[in-house]
Amino acid sequence: MPYLVLVAARYRVFSVRVAAVTSLTPHFVRVTLTGDALAEFSSVGLDQRIKIVLPIPGHGFTDLPDGEDWYGSWRALPDAERNPLRTYTVRSFRPDARELDIDFVAHGDTGPASRWVSACRVGDELRIVGPAVPSSPAELPSGAAEFDPGAANRILLAGDETAAPAICAILEALDVATVGHVFIEVPTDADRLPVSAPAGVEVRWIARNGASHGVRMTDQVHAWASTVAAGPSDAPSTCAEPVELADVDVDEQVLWDIPTASDQRPVYAWIAGEAGCVKELRRHLVRGVGLDRKQVAFMGYWRHGKAEN
Ligand SMILES: Cc1cc2nc3c(=O)[nH]c(=O)nc-3n(C[C@H](O)[C@H](O)[C@H](O)COP(=O)(O)OP(=O)(O)OC[C@H]3O[C@@H](n4cnc5c(N)ncnc54)[C@H](O)[C@@H]3O)c2cc1C
Missing domain, CATH: 2.40.30.10 (Translation factors)
Structure with a gap:
């Protein structure tokens, strides 16, 4: 762990x-x-x-x-x-x-x-x-923080409410030239938090409002992935061939898949939240769309029905 x-x-x-x-x-x-x-x-x-x-x-x-x-x-x-x-x-x-x-x-x-x-x-x-x-x-301490975009200036941040504090802290510190998308799922409309972000970063707060946990955020990330897979005109295509992934049993193991630092990636993605939801996004992005794992940090922050420890 x-x-x-x-x-x-x-x-x-x-x-x-x-x-x-x-x-x-x-x-x-x-x-x-x-x-x-x-x-x-x-x-x-x-x-x-x-x-x-x-x-x-x-x-x-x-x-x-x-x-x-x-x-x-x-x-x-x-x-x-x-x-x-x-x-x-x-x-x-x-x-x-x-x-x-x-x-x-x-x-x-x-x-x-x-x-x-x-x-x-x-x-x-x-x-x-x-x-x-x-x-x-x-x-110098290591291993207590993961956000590490390297030279990438295009980002994706996605998470549920447990990841919102980290996402907000990251957003407030981003370089003004950063561009990208942020999807944060929260329980209700009233749970959106004020946060500042560079002008080129679109921040979407997604209210669950009674829907199943993660479904709405997952839809938004899938839509984002399809534009990346299509290779937008202002960014290099980021997709390698889809690869097989070792399965992670999120009821028994912590899902924590962190890339090593690289200066080469055009896009850097950081995804955290309920482990089942993060697992589904990992499967879709890496195995389905073919996003290079070196570009994405996947972190299961908690698991439905399981206490930490
Ligand atoms: C790196 C990291 C950073 C985190 N940062 C934050 C943070 O800043 N703020 C924050 O609130 N959480 C954060 N979390 C998540 C937090 O650690 C878990 O939600 C934790 O399980 C809460 O402990 P608990 O004692 O309340 O519940 P536990 O005793 O762990 O769990 C009891 C029950 O509650 C459920 N449960 C746990 N969390 C939630 C939830 N959020 N919503 C609904 N059900 C839940 C469990 O599935 C279990 O059934 C972070 C986790 C990690 C790994």
Whole structure:
């Protein structure tokens, strides 16, 4: 599981507390975390992921191990004493203010993270796991962010609401000359978030409004793929021959297919969200349309019916 690799010494547990809780839309809640420990937190990329460590009711964080091998010790704990870990995106980090924002999707009380965010208050304690400021360049953290378009200035970003925080952070940092398309599926019309983007990037918020998860976004990405496959006049055709793909059982494995950096790709695509939906898009784009895998990052962020861990 690529995003569970937290054993490197450069990753550590940061003690933080809730500084603000802001309801952004019916399904997005922004939690601003603060704490002196964040002076040591390292920001490593636009779609940077961290782990949040949730309190155990009645015990808080008393059983959470500390020190360099905290992760090994945490894994060895009995279930009842092991604080739940969940993966979230750093929506923004303000080092001078020692503040970090996370945009949570409130999806009911089915999971500990969603349950926590619906009840959290200013002053509540939390722990996050992330990279510490390196003490030397050799220690630069890696593996905590994936967006890497190389020299491509044409992009596709697509995802559901769990990917919206990463997509918004990416959009706000893109070079003004970037062109492309962005498809973000959210639960309702009222869940569209304000975000700035370069003039040449078309951002479409797609409201599910009761439709099955991922269907509307998938349709839009298929339509995008057919224009790429046809080779638009202002961009080189990006399609190789369709290839066979090893199947990924998204109920047993994490779907995490990331290309190595390349300066050669004319188009770069970044796709994240519910794993079954991402798997379908991967099959369509790579096996069906023949999009080169070196151009697309596919990331299953969560799986219907399965808790993380
Ligand atoms: C790299 C990465 C970055 C992420 N960034 C964010 C982020 O910034 N904001 C964010 O909200 N999420 C983000 N996620 C997704 C988040 O980690 C999952 O949604 C996680 O499962 C939520 O934990 P939980 O404790 O609420 O639910 P869990 O205990 O993991 O799951 C309980 C049940 O809820 C279901 N479930 C989980 N998430 C959802 C959902 N969004 N909608 C409907 N049902 C769901 C599960 O299928 C399961 O049945 C990210 C995931 C990854 C891998």
